[in-house]
Amino acid sequence: MKWTLRLLLALCLVVPALGHAQSSNEEEEAGDVSEVDKDRLGPLRERVRPVSGHLFLKKGRFEFSPSATLSLRDAFFSKYIFGGSLTYHPLETLGVGLRLGYALNSVAGAAQICTFTDGTDGNSTRGCKSPTMNELDGQAPGQLKLLAGADVQWAPIYGKLSLLAEKFVSFDLYGIAGASLVQYRGPDLANTDSAVAKSYMTPGGNVGVGARFFFNRWVTLRTEVRDLIYVEKSRTSDNYLRNQLLFELGVSFFFFNGSES
Template identity: 35%
Template sequence: MTTRAFNLVVCVAALATLAPRSARGSAADVFEHKVKPVSGQLYQKAGKLELTPLGSISLNDAFFTKYLGGAKLGYHFSEYFSLAVSGLYGTSGTTGSTSVCRTTCQPASSDQLNLVPGEIKWLLGAELAFSPIYGKLNVFAQKAVHFDLYVLGGVDLVNYRDVLASLQPGVTPGNATSLGGHLGVGGRIFLASFMALRLELKDVLYSVPHLPRGNLQTQLFAEAGLSFFVPVAHRDGQ
């Protein structure tokens, strides 16, 4: 091979090597400043208090729909584990299932409602939560929504309108308190470093005595609230 031919081969090889890099560089220039890199866990909870004013409504109850309001205060030991206490108080209304139908349907009387459970007055609880999932969802071209998902479980003190063992016209039962517990799932949608929308679905279990078909009662609640995070411990990088 002559010197001229050898030099030609070297030039062609060099051009072949540089061409893809040039193309990649041009493609990168096109998307520069348009696609922003998404960082790791932007919104962190470890070492922070979380205060959540919230509202709660019962689901699929046969006799009473409960409307409760209150607050939850928790502390995040890490990004995964937290401990919280909560209190809820409210009112209730009868559902369509309380209509008595013999020949014509009519609302159940107060004496008849005194025979059925489910009229919860207030709840006090403590719970442990485990949050293994943190994610980001791109809803707009340059905007990512940050969220986390968690499971929870705890103990409750449940106050409810007591149930009469038999029909006693004119007798009004008092309130009773029972120790219970709850299990549930939840999630947060972070709106800022100090604020998040919080949603939960939990099942409360408690005992009501002298019922004809077992004492254990379960009540499903849906909760929604706005959380505020307050740092109480220094964390590196925060």
């Protein structure tokens, strides 16, 4: 009986030791599994794929982008500019391009014409109304007609957005600066009739920021916010500086130049 008890006690001590030794051998063969490896081998591995590299490349490609532009915070005219741009990308982060646009103007909702009338009792009254396009034509600043320019783009930021942890949308962010040629309507300074207007051409510049969201290797959605800076003439002074904030939305089509396959 004593020998039986001793044998059972020995087996109880040996079996856990053997199990521990076997576990140690498996860990030595498999190596230490870190937290990063656990994530890599876990169930999220198939759901969230690793993100690396540039899915979309611009170097050596032309970008043609028709667009529509809306003026922001304009006191007299709401401008809708339709046009496009053609950009060449000699480097992945650098682009040089030309743009052209034609502007349609409408009277801004905030525009008002106010008149003052002196009464017989010495009191003056004021009346305000929304102006017509004929009343503002050439008399109010900011009436754009044509825009042309040459720009330089610098795109240092490339990234990817996760959509519900299933798909990724590639994008880049860029800055833009360039010279502009602006045609606008203003008063005819050579005519004594203050209601006569004419078109003027003047140089200017623009600076802004933009973003592209890539649908595939050939098509992107493009947005920009730019500040157009130029000088207008008026009857009260020789000229004054204009700043016009513009929001642009376009679709870009990328294609290789003739030397690329």
